[in-house]
Amino acid sequence: MASITVNVNEEPHVVDVEPRTLLVELLREHLRLTGTHVGCDTSQCGACTVWVDGKAVKSCAMLAVEADGASVTTIEGLAKNGQVHPMQAAFHSCHGLQCGFCTPGMVMTATELVQRNPSPSEDDVRHGLEGNLCRCTGYHNIVKAVLTAAETIRSGQASQEGGAR
Amino acid sequence: MIENGLGAAVVRREDRRFLLGKGRYVDDIELPHQSYAVFVRSPYAHAAIRSINAKPALAAPGVLAVLTGAEVAADDLGGIPCGWTITNKDGSKMVAPPHPALAQGKVRHAGDPVAMVVAKTKAQAKDAAQLVEIDYDPLPAVAHLNTAVASGAPLVWDEAPGNVCFDWHLGDQAATDAAFAKAARVVTIELTNNRIAPNAIEPRAANGHYDDVSDHYTLYTTSQNPHLIRLLMGAFTLKVPEHKLRIVAPDVGGGFGSKIFHYAEELLVLWASKKVGRPVKWTCERTEAFLSDAHGRDHVTHAELALSADGKFLGLRERTLANMGAYLSTFAPAIPTYLHSTLLSGPYDIPAIYAEVKAIFTNTVPVDAVRGAGRPETTYLVERLVEKAAREMGIDQVEIRRKNFIQPNQFPYQTAVALQYDIGDYEPTLDMALKAIDRDHFAERKAESEKRGKLRGFGISTYIEACGIAPSALVGALGAGAGLYEAATIRVHPTGSVTVFTGTHSHGQGHETTFAQLVVEKLGVPYESIEIVHGDTDRIPFGMGTYGSRSAAVGGSAIYKAMDKIIEKGRKIAAHLLEASVADVEFKDGKYRVAGTDREKSFAEVAFTAYVPHNYPIETTEPGLEDSAFYDPKNFTFPAGCHCVEVEIDPETGVVEVVDVAIADDVGVIINPMIVDGQAHGGLAQGIGQALLEEAVYDSEGQLASGSYMSYCMPRAADLPMFKVGNHVTACTHNPVGVKGVGEVGAIGVPPAIINAVIDALAPLGITHIDMPATPEKVWKAIQAAQGGHA
Numbered sequence: 001m002a003s004i005t006v007n008v009n010e011e012p013h014v015v016d017v018e019p020r021t022l023l024v025e026l027l028r029e030h031l032r033l034t035g036t037h038v039g040c041d042t043s044q045c046g047a048c049t050v051w052v053d054g055k056a057v058k059s060c061a062m063l064a065v066e067a068d069g070a071s072v073t074t075i076e077g078l079a080k081n082g083q084v085h086p087m088q089a090a091f092h093s094c095h096g097l098q099c100g101f102c103t104p105g106m107v108m109t110a111t112e113l114v115q116r117n118p119s120p121s122e123d124d125v126r127h128g129l130e131g132n133l134c135r136c137t138g139y140h141n142i143v144k145a146v147l148t149a150a151e152t153i154r155s156g157q158a159s160q161e162g163g164a165r
Numbered sequence: 166m167i168e169n170g171l172g173a174a175v176v177r178r179e180d181r182r183f184l185l186g187k188g189r190y191v192d193d194i195e196l197p198h199q200s201y202a203v204f205v206r207s208p209y210a211h212a213a214i215r216s217i218n219a220k221p222a223l224a225a226p227g228v229l230a231v232l233t234g235a236e237v238a239a240d241d242l243g244g245i246p247c248g249w250t251i252t253n254k255d256g257s258k259m260v261a262p263p264h265p266a267l268a269q270g271k272v273r274h275a276g277d278p279v280a281m282v283v284a285k286t287k288a289q290a291k292d293a294a295q296l297v298e299i300d301y302d303p304l305p306a307v308a309h310l311n312t313a314v315a316s317g318a319p320l321v322w323d324e325a326p327g328n329v330c331f332d333w334h335l336g337d338q339a340a341t342d343a344a345f346a347k348a349a350r351v352v353t354i355e356l357t358n359n360r361i362a363p364n365a366i367e368p369r370a371a372n373g374h375y376d377d378v379s380d381h382y383t384l385y386t387t388s389q390n391p392h393l394i395r396l397l398m399g400a401f402t403l404k405v406p407e408h409k410l411r412i413v414a415p416d417v418g419g420g421f422g423s424k425i426f427h428y429a430e431e432l433l434v435l436w437a438s439k440k441v442g443r444p445v446k447w448t449c450e451r452t453e454a455f456l457s458d459a460h461g462r463d464h465v466t467h468a469e470l471a472l473s474a475d476g477k478f479l480g481l482r483e484r485t486l487a488n489m490g491a492y493l494s495t496f497a498p499a500i501p502t503y504l505h506s507t508l509l510s511g512p513y514d515i516p517a518i519y520a521e522v523k524a525i526f527t528n529t530v531p532v533d534a535v536r537g538a539g540r541p542e543t544t545y546l547v548e549r550l551v552e553k554a555a556r557e558m559g560i561d562q563v564e565i566r567r568k569n570f571i572q573p574n575q576f577p578y579q580t581a582v583a584l585q586y587d588i589g590d591y592e593p594t595l596d597m598a599l600k601a602i603d604r605d606h607f608a609e610r611k612a613e614s615e616k617r618g619k620l621r622g623f624g625i626s627t628y629i630e631a632c633g634i635a636p637s638a639l640v641g642a643l644g645a646g647a648g649l650y651e652a653a654t655i656r657v658h659p660t661g662s663v664t665v666f667t668g669t670h671s672h673g674q675g676h677e678t679t680f681a682q683l684v685v686e687k688l689g690v691p692y693e694s695i696e697i698v699h700g701d702t703d704r705i706p707f708g709m710g711t712y713g714s715r716s717a718a719v720g721g722s723a724i725y726k727a728m729d730k731i732i733e734k735g736r737k738i739a740a741h742l743l744e745a746s747v748a749d750v751e752f753k754d755g756k757y758r759v760a761g762t763d764r765e766k767s768f769a770e771v772a773f774t775a776y777v778p779h780n781y782p783i784e785t786t787e788p789g790l791e792d793s794a795f796y797d798p799k800n801f802t803f804p805a806g807c808h809c810v811e812v813e814i815d816p817e818t819g820v821v822e823v824v825d826v827a828i829a830d831d832v833g834v835i836i837n838p839m840i841v842d843g844q845a846h847g848g849l850a851q852g853i854g855q856a857l858l859e860e861a862v863y864d865s866e867g868q869l870a871s872g873s874y875m876s877y878c879m880p881r882a883a884d885l886p887m888f889k890v891g892n893h894v895t896a897c898t899h900n901p902v903g904v905k906g907v908g909e910v911g912a913i914g915v916p917p918a919i920i921n922a923v924i925d926a927l928a929p930l931g932i933t934h935i936d937m938p939a940t941p942e943k944v945w946k947a948i949q950a951a952q953g954g955h956a
Binding site for chain 1: 176177179180181182183184185186187188189190192193195287288364365366367368416417418419421448450451452672673674675839840842843846847848849850851873874875879880881882883885887888911
């Protein structure tokens with residue numbers, strides 16, 4: 001057993017884990033944050049995507065002990081003060097989810113993608129989501145949602161800058 | 166349109182929990198004293214089990230039990246049943262071999278479960294599973310249809326000579342032969358319909374809990390039809406009466422058919438729970454899912470179309486081999502028969518049709534319904550044949566279809582293969598799709614592609630499908646072991662809010678939203694005061710579940726029927742309150758009103774009176790406002806439409822890019838256009854996946870070569886374009902909502918359009934045939950061979 005300290009959704013946790021424990025197992029089984037899902041065993045589907053120190057990471061491909069000292073954000077930590085993130089809002093308004101199983105990973109990947117590239121093209125979004133599989137939506141409305149959220153975030157930032165002037 | 170009623174694009178109420186990470190899927194459920202199961206599965210496609218030594222595993226830390234076929238037999242657990250019996254051409258019944266929950270004596274496919282290890286932690290169960298010693302005696306195996314039917318092929322089942330499960334036919338052979346005899350032209354095709362794996366992104370899971378105090382069993386399982394699972398477990402496998410058995414299918418992460426069936430694992434976790442005295446949870450891993458979820462398709466077909474000199478269809482013949490896998494899954498025999506050959510007329514007037522289907526056992530995972538189930542195979546066969554006929558006869562792809570469509574004045578139309586289409590109107594969807602894809606300017610786009618060294622092709626498919634499964638008496642006559650009605654209960658609460666209990670199950674379809682829209686439409690109560698409950702046999706009286714695009718057509722109709730009963734009872738109460746005769750009280754927009762007056766009572770007032778019956782017609786009417794209905798459909802529904810595709814092929818690499826997809830469907834009355842479009846999008850992705858990317862490949866030894874996402878190519882966002890989706894509505898004539906079903910249209914309509922487009926692009930090179938999936942390797946080789954190179 002190894003003792004690790006992880007900050008998850010801005011709450012510090014000290015946890016004893018087996019060295020073989022995956023980050024996704026730490027989140028789901030030890031911390032009971034079951035919003036992060038497991039859809040495959042080869043790091044292909046992306047349902048387990050979370051942020052580690054702000055970067056989108058497949059939590060099935062990282063050991064919990066590697067997250068010692070890191071800050072992890074899961075889907076449960078994306079909404080702030082009861083306000084959903086614009087990406088969550090856009091997935092809702094664009095019908096970017098059906099069964100909901102790939103959704104947490106998809107939203108975490110997409111949100112980080114838009115942080116890196118605030119004005120993505122449709123092609124950028126499609127390639128940016130390459131590591132996340134969805135079997136329900138045909139990606140059509142997911143791509144629309146990501147483009148919509150990017151625009152919302154841009155216009156929000158523009159109006160904030162406008163207001164500061 | 167009523168706000169949030171029929172036809173409104175209401176955003177989904179189920180989204181919030183999923184977007185916040187608060188969904189509750191089976192693997193999310195942890196019960197007190199939870200234990201974990203891992204299955205030991207056969208590495209061989211076919212082998213005799215000489216011995217099993219469980220002792221080393223039993224001695225491992227945390228292990229609670231190691232169970233095998235011997236314990237299954239000792240406890241008299243029933244075999245996994247097949248719910249459909251096909252009658253052979255000669256009147257005898259199909260071969261239905263046993264399917265023990267854990268292998269007994271022999272294993273018959275790679276992945277066949279042999280032992281179950283239960284331990285206190287998942288890691289302990291996994292570790293101990295490695296210690297179960299199984300001594301196998303490998304036997305020769307068959308994985309592919311053509312080798313399984315070859316003379317001297319190894320037998321999967323001794324009782325099935327030639328590996329034939331059934332040898333079935335449909336249609337009038339003599340009339341069809343006569344049609345071919347007088348034909349000016351006969352076009353033939355040999356094709357395969359590639360085997361696919363369903364791949365809902367949530368792997369299957371089951372958590373079983375036996376409570377020895379109440380002697381009750383509770384199973385949380387990833388199911389599309391919890392009541393059907395309870396029925397099968399109660400009657401056949403666990404053999405526990407239904408009142409002691411609760412099946413819960415909570416949030417389920419996609420099904421696509423694969424979660425219809427009763428699987429051994431869900432039986433075994435409940436059985437093991439009683440043995441170890443703790444809840445037992447099993448969660449499938451993806452690689453394990455490839456080896457244990459029922460696969461789809463896998464046909465080899467020879468088909469012929471007889472035409473007159475001017476391109477009228479005179480007759481159609483099909484000879485198909487359909488792979489059943491090693492065991493018969495729940496609905497397996499119905500898929501290549503009554504869900505397949507019955508659709509051979511497509512949207513066309515074809516006077517004579519004859520189909521012969523042989524179902525074949527192989528040493529592979531069972532094959533059963535996957536999104537479309539039998540109908541994609543039909544549409545692919547018919548639409549490839551039509552494309553080939555048009556090409557060979559020099560008739561335009563669109564005109565040959567127009568010329569042969571069943572005309573609006575021919576409905577109801579009796580096909581030559583048993584079905585009677587109630588209604589349809591095919592030209593408008595054809596025109597809509599052609600316009601959306603701008604076919605008129607295709608030649609210019611093709612020329613532009615050529616300038617860039619690319620080959621561009623246009624492909625079309627006009628399809629029909631049968632949904633809304635199904636009239637019980639009819640399916641019973643065809644071999645079904647169950648009725649296929651649907652049930653609903655409406656509970657109106659004293660203050661007028663409404664809970665609907667539906668026997669269908671939503672695992673992505675958005676029933677919590679769309680069914681609430683039905684209630685808004687009919688009862689006129691506010692959307693916010695309606696709740697839809699599904700997925701728990703202790704809460705919902707009964708149901709048959711969700712598959713075959715049946716939920717709105719059959720489940721929605723049951724809800725309508727139950728609401729009719731509520732409205733009628735309310736009318737009596739309202740008449741009493743309004744001091745009017747019942748016949749004079751009309752119900753509209755949530756109000757009971759004396760006809761021709763402004764005297765009215767709201768639905769909520771009537772509901773309150775029903776529960777506080779102080780001023781009440783108590784002599785004739787019981788208090789309370791709750792009713793149930795079972796709706797048995799009168800016919801199938803027949804969604805139809807046109808799917809058009811443009812592809813661009815890079816001849817240097819063989820890569821096929823789908824550059825445009827435009828579809829127009831008639832799915833009947835639309836409850837929620839946003840959700841209908843979303844269903845079409847998802848089906849298209851699966852159809853394009855089957856046409857270009859996906860294949861469950863077995864090697865000759867029966868090993869699944871594409872058994873993970875590293876080797877099985879799932880469609881990704883960058884593989885697909887935006888989809889242009891249109892609708893033209895003819896209302897279903899025989900259900901009260903007028904809906905037909907939309908869940909499968911994409912998977913059914915688009916694969917032949919894709920392949921027809923690929924052929925169109927490659928035709929200038931002399932290429933006339935390519936089998937799905939049209940992978941870069943296959944396309945490149947075809948180009949090389951056509952150009953006289955060495956592929």
